[in-house]
Amino acid sequence: MGRFTSLSILSLFLLFPIITQHAKPAMSLPLSTNSRWIVDEEGQRVKLACVNWVSHLEPVVAEGLSKQPMDMIAKRIVSMGFNCVRFTWPLFLVTNDSLASLTVRQSFQRLGLLESIAGIQANNPSIIDVSLIKAYQAVVSSLGENNVMVILDNHISKPGWCCSNFDGNGFFGDPYLNPDLWITGLTRMATLFSGVTNVVGMSLRNELRGPKQNVNDWYRYMQKGAEAVHSANPDVLVILSGLNYDKDLSFIRNQPANLTFAGKLVFEVHWYGFSDGQAWVTGNPNQICGRVAKDMMRTSGFLLDQGYPLFVSEFGVDQRGTNVNDNRYLNCFLGVAAELDLDWALWTLVGSYYLREGVVGLNEYYGVLDWNWCGIRNSSFLDRISALQSPFRGPGLSETKLHKVIFHPSTGLCVQRKSLVDPLLLGACTDSEAWSYSPQKTLVVKGTYFCLQADESGTLAKLGIFCSESNSKWEMIADSQMHLSSKLRNGTSICLDVDSNNNIVTSSCKCLNKDNMCDPGSQWFKLVDSTRSRSGGKSFLHFDSIPDLPGKEFFWNLLGGSI
Numbered sequence: 131m132g133r134f135t136s137l138s139i140l141s142l143f144l145l146f147p148i149i150t151q152h153a154k155p156a157m158s159l160p161l162s163t164n165s166r167w168i169v170d171e172e173g174q175r176v177k178l179a180c181v182n183w184v185s186h187l188e189p190v191v192a193e194g195l196s197k198q199p200m201d202m203i204a205k206r207i208v209s210m211g212f213n214c215v216r217f218t219w220p221l222f223l224v225t226n227d228s229l230a231s232l233t234v235r236q237s238f239q240r241l242g243l244l245e246s247i248a249g250i251q252a253n254n255p256s257i258i259d260v261s262l263i264k265a266y267q268a269v270v271s272s273l274g275e276n277n278v279m280v281i282l283d284n285h286i287s288k289p290g291w292c293c294s295n296f297d298g299n300g301f302f303g304d305p306y307l308n309p310d311l312w313i314t315g316l317t318r319m320a321t322l323f324s325g326v327t328n329v330v331g332m333s334l335r336n337e338l339r340g341p342k343q344n345v346n347d348w349y350r351y352m353q354k355g356a357e358a359v360h361s362a363n364p365d366v367l368v369i370l371s372g373l374n375y376d377k378d379l380s381f382i383r384n385q386p387a388n389l390t391f392a393g394k395l396v397f398e399v400h401w402y403g404f405s406d407g408q409a410w411v412t413g414n415p416n417q418i419c420g421r422v423a424k425d426m427m428r429t430s431g432f433l434l435d436q437g438y439p440l441f442v443s444e445f446g447v448d449q450r451g452t453n454v455n456d457n458r459y460l461n462c463f464l465g466v467a468a469e470l471d472l473d474w475a476l477w478t479l480v481g482s483y484y485l486r487e488g489v490v491g492l493n494e495y496y497g498v499l500d501w502n503w504c505g506i507r508n509s510s511f512l513d514r515i516s517a518l519q520s521p522f523r524g525p526g527l528s529e530t531k532l533h534k535v536i537f538h539p540s541t542g543l544c545v546q547r548k549s550l551v552d553p554l555l556l557g558a559c560t561d562s563e564a565w566s567y568s569p570q571k572t573l574v575v576k577g578t579y580f581c582l583q584a585d586e587s588g589t590l591a592k593l594g595i596f597c598s599e600s601n602s603k604w605e606m607i608a609d610s611q612m613h614l615s616s617k618l619r620n621g622t623s624i625c626l627d628v629d630s631n632n633n634i635v636t637s638s639c640k641c642l643n644k645d646n647m648c649d650p651g652s653q654w655f656k657l658v659d660s661t662r663s664r665s666g667g668k669s670f671l672h673f674d675s676i677p678d679l680p681g682k683e684f685f686w687n688l689l690g691g692s693i
């Protein structure tokens with residue numbers, strides 16, 4: 131081994147910034163599809179972990195620019211773990227010349243939003259006197275400079291809050307949705323951003339809906355729109371939404387979209403707690419989760435099996451944690467999203483709006499940023515979605531390492547062991563134990579003989595090596611299939627649970643059905659296929675550090691070469 135001279139140390143320092151620059155997780159764009167996965171130029175999976183950024187309300191300016199510089203917002207998006215923005219735009223931005231030619235200042239002036247003008251002057255002076263479309267482009271480039279991918283989402287036609295059945299923007303033939311004008315607008319937008327590499331996709335139309343919606347017109351116009359976008363910009367993913375507020379794509383099962391191009395088609399779906407009214411509060415969460423998840427598979431989830439990527443382009447909750455309907459839904463949603471390893475976009479980045487539905491400065495409780503666009507509204511919410519921000523599996527991730535992780539939606543963490551003697555606990559899914567789930571229904575730490583067991587005292591979960599007893603067999607029970615249940619030797623059923631210190635414990639199974647007053651969330655787990663966490667077991671002890679006692683080698687091998 132050589133010695134460092136002061137010169138080589140100096141060159142190390144000089145090299146460092148270069149190395150880190152090249153170590154950026156820059157994927158090679160454009161993206162395309164490989165069966166149900168979205169992949170980059172190298173064929174490596176790219177999981178869309180996006181956040182929605184609104185720019186389709188009356189001012190037609192990306193929200194928040196009066197509160198923070200756009201570069202700061204872009205950097206905050208990255209620091210929160212998102213790799214992409216679904217960036218909304220109203221059709222009339224590119225089809226109505228008198229709107230398109232307004233400057234940012236004029237747009238706020240006509241709405242009397244003088245405070246917003248002052249805020250933009252202070253935080254983003256470079257856009258205050260440029261046209262609305264130039265301001266939109268500036269945000270896209272700022273995101274690009276920060277390696278954030280962008281999906282252009284045609285959210286509505288006439289600028290304003292979306293969506294209702296009778297707002298005139300719902301379906302082809304509605305007062306504000308002329309199909310020809312829509313094609314013109316899509317073509318303009320696709321052309322404008324052709325060659326802008328961080329624009330990776332276009333959502334053709336948000337939440338089709340209303341009394342005019344029908345399947346025939348869906349094919350007629352969506353196929354036309356898709357072809358128009360593809361010929362103007364063959365690099366972007368073409369993202370198609372379903373009927374009924376983007377909840378229903380069931381018709382694709384019998385009639386695929388007929389397109390001249392391949393490898394670029396993605397479907398999008400929306401799924402909120404309120405998509406099912408108040409069902410989560412009035413019903414039993416296990417039963418609702420079972421029913422709603424099955425419904426989702428029937429109306430959109432089946433597309434994965436048909437070989438299309440499915441992008442949940444809107445989901446979200448009131449992040450104050452006070453909406454019981456939202457809270458119960460979120461545990462179920464996160465379980466499904468992890469299990470299917472879906473691409474997604476959270477609603478929303480927005481901490482507050484310039485003007486929404488007539489209210490100036492409206493606070494957005496579904497937003498990850500706070501009212502000032504400065505802090506994070508609720509960091510525990512971000513913790514819960516962070517496991518979903520990187521792929522569990524897919525092209526480029528070694529399938530030979532396939533194993534299960536035990537994901538716990540209500541914390542966003544996964545079951546792991548600190549050591550053989552300590553109780554099991556929850557930890558970051560990136561450090562998750564690699565489990566295998568056998569046909570005998572045992573959960574074994576891969577590469578060892580240790581299986582998950584219910585302690586006969588009935589309160590702890592532990593690892594053991596005698597895995598043939600009933601307390602080592604785990605079944606997913608209830609309509610939700612999210613309780614991991616086992617039986618003590620005396621026949622008592624118990625469920626895996628989590629105590630207040632995030633230790634894995636067992637307790638009596640709660641609110642499996644009927645009861646709508648209790649929340650089973652702490653007992654909900656998902657066995658998720660993964661190839662990403664470390665292979666085999668984590669080493670707590672090095673072989674050489676164990677004293678040479680008789681039988682050392684035998685026991686070491688029994689433990690699978692790791693403790």
Ligand SMILES: *[C@@H]1O[C@H](CO)[C@@H](O)[C@H](O)[C@H]1NC(C)=O
Nearest residue numbers: 222226227228229230232288
């Ligand atoms: C075009 O935009 C202007 C400014 O917002 C608006 O007054 C006008 O009604 C729009 N025209 C159409 C045809 O939508």
Ligand SMILES: *[C@@H]1O[C@H](CO)[C@@H](O)[C@H](O)[C@H]1NC(C)=O
Nearest residue numbers: 353357385386387388389390
């Ligand atoms: C698909 O579209 C092509 C032309 O774009 C047409 O010739 C063909 O008949 C269509 N197929 C179906 C099944 O509609």
Ligand SMILES: *[C@@H]1O[C@H](CO)[C@@H](O)[C@H](O)[C@H]1NC(C)=O
Nearest residue numbers: 449450451452507508510511
């Ligand atoms: C964040 O969310 C959690 C869980 O929903 C909730 O208990 C907590 O009160 C929220 N915190 C804030 C600051 O809203």
Ligand SMILES: *[C@@H]1O[C@H](CO)[C@@H](O)[C@H](O)[C@H]1NC(C)=O
Nearest residue numbers: 586587588589618620621622
């Ligand atoms: C079975 O054992 C558990 C834990 O020791 C105990 O709490 C429970 O009451 C027992 N059940 C029966 C039916 O004996």
